[in-house]
Amino acid sequence: MSAILQAEGLKKYFKTGGGLFSKPTVVRAVDGVSFAVQKGETLAIVGESGCGKSTVGRMLMRLIEPTAGTVTFEGQDLGALGETGLRKLRGAMQMVFQDPFSSLNPRMTVADIVGEPLWLHGEGSARERREKTLELLRTVGLRPDLADRYPHEFSGGQRQRIGIARALASSPKLVIGDEPVSALDVSIQAQVINLLEDLKERFALTLIIIAHDLAVIRHMSDRVIVMYLGSIVEVAPTGPLYSEPLHPYTRALLSAIPLPVPGHHAERKLLEGDIPSPANPPSGCRFHTRCPYAQKRCVDEVPALRDAGAGRMAACHFFEDLPPETAGRALGAADSPAKARRLALYKQFRTLRDTQGPEAVLRASTPTMEAVTRGEQSS
Amino acid sequence: MPPPSGSPRPEPQKPILSVAGLSIALRGRGRETSLVQDVSFSLSEGRTLCLVGESGCGKSLTSLAIMGLLASPPLEITRGEILFEGRDLRALSARDRADLRGDRMTMIFQEPMTSLNPAFTIGDQIAEAVMRHKGGTAEEARAKALEMLKRVRIPAAEKRLDEYPHQLSGGMRQRIMIAMALVNGPRLLIADEPTTALDVTIQAQILSLVRRLQQETGSAMLLITHDLGVVAEVADEVAVMYAGRIVERASVKDIFDDPQHPYTIGLMGSLPSLSGREERLATIPGSVPAPERMPKGCRFAPRCPFCIPACTEAQPPLLEVAPGHEAACIRAPLEQHVTEAA
Numbered sequence: 063m064s065a066i067l068q069a070e071g072l073k074k075y076f077k078t079g080g081g082l083f084s085k086p087t088v089v090r091a092v093d094g095v096s097f098a099v100q101k102g103e104t105l106a107i108v109g110e111s112g113c114g115k116s117t118v119g120r121m122l123m124r125l126i127e128p129t130a131g132t133v134t135f136e137g138q139d140l141g142a143l144g145e146t147g148l149r150k151l152r153g154a155m156q157m158v159f160q161d162p163f164s165s166l167n168p169r170m171t172v173a174d175i176v177g178e179p180l181w182l183h184g185e186g187s188a189r190e191r192r193e194k195t196l197e198l199l200r201t202v203g204l205r206p207d208l209a210d211r212y213p214h215e216f217s218g219g220q221r222q223r224i225g226i227a228r229a230l231a232s233s234p235k236l237v238i239g240d241e242p243v244s245a246l247d248v249s250i251q252a253q254v255i256n257l258l259e260d261l262k263e264r265f266a267l268t269l270i271i272i273a274h275d276l277a278v279i280r281h282m283s284d285r286v287i288v289m290y291l292g293s294i295v296e297v298a299p300t301g302p303l304y305s306e307p308l309h310p311y312t313r314a315l316l317s318a319i320p321l322p323v324p325g326h327h328a329e330r331k332l333l334e335g336d337i338p339s340p341a342n343p344p345s346g347c348r349f350h351t352r353c354p355y356a357q358k359r360c361v362d363e364v365p366a367l368r369d370a371g372a373g374r375m376a377a378c379h380f381f382e383d384l385p386p387e388t389a390g391r392a393l394g395a396a397d398s399p400a401k402a403r404r405l406a407l408y409k410q411f412r413t414l415r416d417t418q419g420p421e422a423v424l425r426a427s428t429p430t431m432e433a434v435t436r437g438e439q440s441s
Numbered sequence: 442m443p444p445p446s447g448s449p450r451p452e453p454q455k456p457i458l459s460v461a462g463l464s465i466a467l468r469g470r471g472r473e474t475s476l477v478q479d480v481s482f483s484l485s486e487g488r489t490l491c492l493v494g495e496s497g498c499g500k501s502l503t504s505l506a507i508m509g510l511l512a513s514p515p516l517e518i519t520r521g522e523i524l525f526e527g528r529d530l531r532a533l534s535a536r537d538r539a540d541l542r543g544d545r546m547t548m549i550f551q552e553p554m555t556s557l558n559p560a561f562t563i564g565d566q567i568a569e570a571v572m573r574h575k576g577g578t579a580e581e582a583r584a585k586a587l588e589m590l591k592r593v594r595i596p597a598a599e600k601r602l603d604e605y606p607h608q609l610s611g612g613m614r615q616r617i618m619i620a621m622a623l624v625n626g627p628r629l630l631i632a633d634e635p636t637t638a639l640d641v642t643i644q645a646q647i648l649s650l651v652r653r654l655q656q657e658t659g660s661a662m663l664l665i666t667h668d669l670g671v672v673a674e675v676a677d678e679v680a681v682m683y684a685g686r687i688v689e690r691a692s693v694k695d696i697f698d699d700p701q702h703p704y705t706i707g708l709m710g711s712l713p714s715l716s717g718r719e720e721r722l723a724t725i726p727g728s729v730p731a732p733e734r735m736p737k738g739c740r741f742a743p744r745c746p747f748c749i750p751a752c753t754e755a756q757p758p759l760l761e762v763a764p765g766h767e768a769a770c771i772r773a774p775l776e777q778h779v780t781e782a783a
């Protein structure tokens with residue numbers, strides 16, 4: 063594998079407020095972030111609200127200018143490209159946003175929204191573009207006959223599909239999803255997750271998923287970056303990150319998730335205190351105000367993001383010496399036999415109805431009393 | 442490991458709240474659209490009932506109707522009974538209901554600023570809630586407010602009394618709202634998505650706080666959420682709603698270990714798991730029908746993999762499938778109605 067995208071020392075400081083008598087505050091939204099994205103992988107960026115995930119995503123797309131640092135996409139330094147160069151590159155890098163309501167222009171039809179990138183890149187004739195647009199709608203599971211409707215006529219999940227279709231229009235190599243399923247109900251979220259996975263496979267995409275839902279991330283990604291207050295605290299392949307988190311913050315995040323398993327809460331350790339403001343981050347290790355393992359050194363000295371072997375990195379002075387996370391609770395429990403059986407039935411009938419229609423569902427039903435009696439009469 | 446509580450819990454005493462056949466409709470321009478239909482449940486002292494379901498299924502309307510806070514018109518309770526501590530709430534005067542609110546029954550919301558007034562200090566707002574319902578002097582009320590802030594673990598509580606809501610973080614505001622909701626010792630607490638807007642580490646703090654306070658005070662809680670993790674964490678009983686109706690009701694253990702309604706099963710299958718990477722999520726196709734376009738029979742029929750013609754003839758009633766476990770599906774339990782080798 064080779065890196066398709068590389069971020070090096072990215073920083074973004076926002077100045078806010080400040081007037082005649084007050085100094086502006088500087089929000090260190092992203093404060094020195096470096097990582098590489100491998101071709102074909104799904105990389106997740108996770109962390110709590112305000113830790114800088116979206117700001118990183120926007121800098122990768124160069125929708126905002128970094129305060130410092132570089133982004134290299136397929137060997138090209140984005141900062142060195144002019145407007146035209148950037149525009150070309152943006153076809154190859156696309157973003158899908160969290161809010162399907164505000165990210166689509168309400169005055170454009172779905173066909174116009176999805177087809178706009180084709181038009182911008184001057185692809186083909188009007189008819190060919192229309193064809194391609196309808197094909198894109200089919201690809202994301204929307205009926206092409208809805209092409210001339212407006213976004214408000216669609217549900218949240220459908221709007222997210224429209225956003226995805228639009229992102230695919232320019233045949234991107236890399237898609238960045240900023241909370242692409244966070245605003246959706248569970249059942250709709252599952253549809254969009256499956257869609258993203260199918261599309262990734264079909265178009266050999268590289269995906270960066272920005273999210274705060276650790277279950278969604280576990281399901282979708284190959285590798286995870288954990289951020290806290292503008293910095294990376296841990297990087298690891300997905301499996302090991304969940305089974306054996308190294309950084310105290312990652313541990314705390316994982317143990318805070320309420321599991322859909324009754325009776326599990328008894329075992330958890332809770333993190334105390336609030337998330338500090340990025341305008342006034344704690345000295346040394348930014349996590350030291352909440353870390354159960356903090357020591358004197360943590361207050362004074364910023365921990366470097368260090369190699370932890372097996373493709374892992376952690377930014378903690380003491381990660382080698384911390385007690386292993388075996389005491390942590392299991393992240394799930396086996397399904398009860400009754401639940402496992404019904405889930406299996408559900409999936410089986412879902413496929414049956416999809417592929418062979420409702421009549422097949424009826425045929426696979428045990429005869430009801432009524433049918434039994436009718437059968438007896440006819441024989 | 443917590444002990445598995447397989448056997449049904451002893452049936453608790455008299456319910457604090459019991460809702461029977463509650464229906465809510467939207468009236469306007471000569472039309473009536475049913476939004477909540479035939480919702481029934483009851484809740485006893487010290488117990489927590491979770492209402493779960495997707496956006497728009499009627500969870501908030503149900504809770505607002507109980508609180509007497511429905512925006513009517515255009516919303517209206519068209520049928521049903523709401524008994525609170527044995528009293529028929531619908532028969533009470535507006536004044537009597539207002540006296541109950543904030544005292545015997547209280548509510549917390551997803552957005553704390555719905556209940557907090559930005560123009561007053563935290564201390565004044567909580568003290569005001571105390572004096573309005575319990576009387577007493579301003580000093581006593583302020584002392585009560587301080588005690589409550591300490592109980593919800595607000596750091597530097599003394600100082601916070603004189604601060605304004607905007608000076609606090611989201612998690613802190615949520616604690617203040619909880620303090621205000623519990624200061625008068627309500628018998629019923631309704632919490633509508635109290636942690637949905639919070640980060641997961643803060644959510645965990647708030648949930649554990651609510652659970653502890655509830656144990657201390659013995660009040661009943663109706664918790665509204667769409668997060669099945671939160672449900673498993675705090676519920677004793679669960680009611681799953683779909684398109685304005687309760688489709689399944691059971692103990693929390695039975696909902697997770699013995700889901701009966703195809704909608705509940707589909708929801709469980711849609712949840713990505715933290716413990717491993719499963720192949721593909723099961724999904725529920727399509728989306729919830731709009732209230733004015735509800736199908737005639739089972740409302741889940743257009744999305745249900747098990748749907749047969751009989752499902753679309755009449756609305757399946759909520760019937761007991763096992764002791765203390767009800768489902769509104771003519772084909773529950775599924776394994777008795779389908780051939781698995783299909």
Ligand SMILES: Nc1ncnc2c1ncn2[C@@H]1O[C@H](COP(=O)(O)OP(=O)(O)OP(=O)(O)O)[C@@H](O)[C@H]1O
Pocket residue numbers: 076077078089090091092109110111112113114115116117118274340
């Ligand atoms: N344009 C801006 N001006 C000032 N501050 C900003 C701006 N954009 C972001 N910030 C601040 O930078 C920090 C990081 O914001 P960012 O949106 O990247 O966080 P996030 O991790 O995506 O959070 P969320 O999960 O809430 O989306 C926050 O403190 C935010 O308030």
Ligand SMILES: Nc1ncnc2c1ncn2[C@@H]1O[C@H](COP(=O)(O)OP(=O)(O)OP(=O)(O)O)[C@@H](O)[C@H]1O
Pocket residue numbers: 467476494495496497498499500501502503512515516667732
């Ligand atoms: N004031 C109102 N006027 C008209 N329709 C309303 C009103 N309030 C709610 N509704 C409709 O009633 C239905 C149920 O709404 P409700 O707010 O109870 O849903 P909910 O289950 O709480 O959803 P969510 O999870 O999104 O909060 C929805 O279809 C909603 O659009």
Ligand code: SF4
Pocket residue numbers: 309310311347348349350351353354355356357360365377378379380381
């Ligand atoms: S460096 Fe110190 S404060 Fe930071 S995570 Fe490690 S132990 Fe905790």
Ligand code: SF4
Pocket residue numbers: 702703704739740741742743745746747748749752757769770771772773
């Ligand atoms: S009654 Fe029929 S359509 Fe409704 S949930 Fe049961 S099987 Fe599905």
Ligand SMILES: [Mg+2]
Pocket residue numbers: 115116117
């Ligand atoms: Mg963001």
Ligand SMILES: [Mg+2]
Pocket residue numbers: 500501502633
């Ligand atoms: Mg609601």
